[in-house]
Amino acid sequence: MRAHFLVGLLALTPALCGAAELNGSGLSMLWGVPFAGLLLSIALCPLLTPSFWHHHFGKVTLAWALAFLLPCAYFFGGATAVHGAMHAFISEFFPFLILITVLFVVAGGICVRGNLHGSPGLNTGLLAIGTVLASFMGTTGASMLLIRPLIRANDNRKHAAHIVVFFIFLVANAGGALTPLGDPPLFLGFLKGVDFFWTVRHLFAPTLFLCVVLLIIFYLLDSHYYHKREEIKPPELDPTPDSAIRFEGKINFALLALVVALVLMSGFWKSGITYVVFGNEVELQNLLRDVALIGVVFLSLWLTPKSARSGNDFSWGPIQEVGKLFAGIFITIIPVIAMLRAGESGAFSSIVRAVTDGNGQPINAMYFWATGVLSSFLDNAPTYLVFFNTAGGDATTLMTTLAATLAAISCGAVFMGANSYIGNAPNMMVKAIAEERGIKMPSFFGYMAWSCAILVPLFVLMTFIFFT
Template identity: 50%
Template sequence: MSYKYCKVSFFLSVFIVVLTVFLLRIGTIWAAEHSSQGYQEASSYVEAVHSGDVKESEAGHSLGKELPLWSVIPFAGILLSIALFPLFAPHFWHNHFPKVSVFWALVFAIPFLMIYGNKALYEILHIYFIDYIPFIILLWALFTISSGILVKGTLKGTPIVNTIMLLTGTIIASWVGTTGASMLFIRPVLRANAQRKRKVHIVIFFIFLVSNIGGSLTPLGDPPLFLGFLHGVPFFWTFNIFPHMAFVSVILLLVFFVFDHIIYRKEKVSKGSIKGEAIEPIRVKGLINLIFLGGLLGAVLLSGFWRAPEFTVFGIHLHIQNLVRDGLMVLMGILSMVFTAKKLREENEFTWFPIKEVAYLFAGIFMTIIPALAILKAGTEGSLKLLLGAVKEPHHYFWITGILSSFLDNAPTYLAFLNSALGNFFPGLPELEGVHSLIAQKETFLKAISAGAVFMGANTYIGNAPNFMVKSIAEENGIPMPSFFGYMIKYSIPILIPLFVLVTLIFF
């Protein structure tokens, strides 16, 4: 074990102990000040929700009025850990990121449960049952099924071929997810450009388009939109973002083509076959997985249009159509594993690590985001009333959602600002009714939140789950990808930010 590793582990341990003691101490003081009334309210909270005296969708709004701003410290901590540990302690992070996620989750959960009792338990169970579990099931199913499709054959990585591949991946991303499209297309793109000397820019634009912006049109496309769907946004409403997506995608594809053409001419790549490979026709293997992708789409659509009875577990309302949807998605993933040859997945260099990483990290993120969501949902009645009072126009929502999506993760950020908009415009209104009112009366705001979360997830490696996955695969193939800040300074800021300014001027 290296000295550097020991030093990092020691300082992390000290930091963890100090922070835990600090938060528990604050929690104890807060609990003492609010013990009598708070305990009485918490002890009857679940019963009130279950009986209908407190509506389920109003629960977070009520809690958000009470929560102090320091309760979001664990949320900030886990997001900073995701951003900084891979840069400064990569070996430690690779081996211990699940423990870091659990640590931050417990740092929040223990004081939260101590102070709010049953009310806290209800909120924790609610976010896992309603948000986390369906979210991970969708990502797992998309990842599993798309990894069973293999594109083989000799493709010459010319500017026109590369542009067509990026365009195709961008279009498909809305239907198989940005994660699915990224895993499906990144290796064929890298194989097609194996003979190219300079190909970092190809991976960068791949992240821009396929891993992010392409997922704008359906809830299957990008996790933020799926969370929106879970919270009442109609499945096909996201097609309202098509003009925004088309505008950004066309400009990026044109910029990429010009950039790639200039580099290609300078390299003077031979027109012969790819070095070390025999020319073989283009073919797609594992097409049976298209059936399972269709089943996945059908399952999501079913849950959007079928209104089945509901039942309650610990006061949480569970809809039968959503349980059927999740069960069908799991079934589609299992069928993909059963009917896809193991050799095909090996040729695709398939491993479970990427989806495990997402599952572990998001388990902590969804736990620690509870106070942030509640405070934002409380609107001007919560601890962020000054900030939220200043966020009034669609372009405000576009940029604040986008900037935070760049450095946090775009899925919980989208949910946070959807709750913020509901809190600002329809405080106390039941969530489903509030979402429908937002669409009917303030649709531009929802467009701004959706576009900001999806588009600006491309600004950094940590903005969207596939970004790091694509970077990792590229590095495995010998491509020297830029660092976290190098990616921003060299590519996303000079290319994307001016484009998003144009989007603001034209659409918001």
């Protein structure tokens, strides 16, 4: 049985290697229906049929993925459909999932023991620390490290959902804008040739503005809840009384440094060696990075004391949910990205024309909003690449002559990933952990009400300050 399977794969390999990529110029918007359907399922099912969604979200995701793959195989051939799926998984999904998994496991092995009182000042300070850490250990790593201590510090409060919402705004998104380690879109730009320190030089001012304003708004809002609407439990009823802070599972700090080193290695070292896997080119340094990162996962699981993970209530639930949903997203997004890449000959030609003026020059404000709006609902990493290529795709030119355009694309992808739960992977992980801890988080549209009320006005203001 296994031999027949391997023979089948070997027989399929030549077809995959020669398979044509999906041509976005010949596709209608109907090919985007599976992607839209998956997004609507993520948005509505937890609200309308929570029990069904909790038990069957993987099956629903698979159904929407097949709703694209089967028609694609019928109209364009099985090789094209399989090649598209293999490319999505090998070149995009697997590296993406490996990176967020290793950060999830390693950060989940660092248990912050003790507890502090969740006052407005402390909460603002924790958010500020997480925002800074996000650019150095990734939005996923910083989120996994601090979300549980933040929830624990406020477990004697009735109103805590707004704290998690701002945590997503700042730690899971905006804080990752200063280095390629912070957020996947910037890491992809780094691999395309953008200098490692370019982001901190050109994105520092807009990042500082957004983060400082959000921290001020949060402090005022949390103060309102804390002093006017909160019913604080007395100390003797606090489920986690105040106590000194200490760390357990410290070995994971060293493993986090190793993760950073591996990511940097894959960007700085160009081996010149490439392997073809089912028609997809995989560079040696990226293959070594991913294999080594998987090794770090097992090292963390082996070296971390069980008490540290139990102290974090560590479970695989959040990463399983993210993995299944984003597997479907990476599949159903194939025709959407193909139509965007087709430029003016594709179904989304109006978007491409909107970012360029009559003289063929980029309109930075439109790049900011086009990248940002799509990053709010599509995965922000491939969306970044689409507009990176729309602006010319040459890293040297984009870092110099078109530096303002690349800054607009980068800020749109990173900042506006906070506009919805599915804009950036850590968003859903933080939401899942908060709900596991008993916090009633806003629904998909309820969260967007928060982002539209707070983030969108700030983005409008930033457009006039930084991108015009």
